[in-house]
Amino acid sequence: MSPAPARASTRISITWSDRPPLEDTDTLVLTIEGYSLDLRVFVDGPQNGEIDWSTVARVDEVEGSTEANPTLRWTHLIDNRPPSSLPDQGKFRTLPNGDVVEEGIMFNPKTDKNEPYEEVWRRLSQSPQAPYLVLESISVPSGGSHEESNEQGVFLGRVGENALGIAKLQPQGTFVAWRDRLGDGSSTWKRVYEFGEKQLVEKVLPSLPEQTPDDWVVGKEVELGGQKWVVRAVGTL
Numbered sequence: 001m002s003p004a005p006a007r008a009s010t011r012i013s014i015t016w017s018d019r020p021p022l023e024d025t026d027t028l029v030l031t032i033e034g035y036s037l038d039l040r041v042f043v044d045g046p047q048n049g050e051i052d053w054s055t056v057a058r059v060d061e062v063e064g065s066t067e068a069n070p071t072l073r074w075t076h077l078i079d080n081r082p083p084s085s086l087p088d089q090g091k092f093r094t095l096p097n098g099d100v101v102e103e104g105i106m107f108n109p110k111t112d113k114n115e116p117y118e119e120v121w122r123r124l125s126q127s128p129q130a131p132y133l134v135l136e137s138i139s140v141p142s143g144g145s146h147e148e149s150n151e152q153g154v155f156l157g158r159v160g161e162n163a164l165g166i167a168k169l170q171p172q173g174t175f176v177a178w179r180d181r182l183g184d185g186s187s188t189w190k191r192v193y194e195f196g197e198k199q200l201v202e203k204v205l206p207s208l209p210e211q212t213p214d215d216w217v218v219g220k221e222v223e224l225g226g227q228k229w230v231v232r233a234v235g236t237l
Helices: 198-204
Strands: 006-016 025-032 035-042 051-061 071-079 088-094 100-108 113-123 131-137 153-159 162-169 174-183 186-195 221-224 227-236
Touching: 006 153, 025 051, 025 131, 025 153, 025 162, 035 153, 035 162, 035 174, 051 162, 051 174, 071 153, 071 162, 162 198, 174 198, 186 198
Parallel strands: none
Antiparallel strands: 006 025, 006 113, 025 035, 035 051, 051 071, 071 088, 088 100, 100 113, 131 153, 131 227, 153 162, 162 174, 174 186, 221 227
């Protein structure tokens, strides 16, 4: 069976080295036709309410990956963290209950070391014909190098009732983001999290339309919130 073109996932736990599993974030990852939008927000501890990690990336399979145990690599387009010496890469396996385990090695900011990790992910259920979408701003074009700390870009993404807006702006490397959700009988987006000066967030990251216009197709330039965007992915599940 071919994988779905888009999915929304939340993290259940992370285990570092041999320490007990924990989950101190509210994490949403939207994976949409080779794009990944990822926002992880601390919900416990001294950094409660702050961003743990947020990225926009292109997702590709690594050589040797299999259908049963895929190995994926995320090439970051924007990242709120400093560059890492390791590629962002993980190997996956599915548990009997449908949750997915990701294993690899990555930088642990709490120990300032590269460590083995294991994350457990759960895919959020989607209604039939749930829409998905990725927009990239061409008013603030992507560019620069993460290694040289001059990357920038602005992206909006949606899978079903969940949406993310993530942006990194130069010359200061300002990072702004939001997470929106439909649901509870509402037909309008509700803001779950917002990061950055409100006026800047509203200017750079407009809310998505509740209904994707029929004429939005991949590669088309569209206008939203006074900005020009290119449709990178669009469709329904």
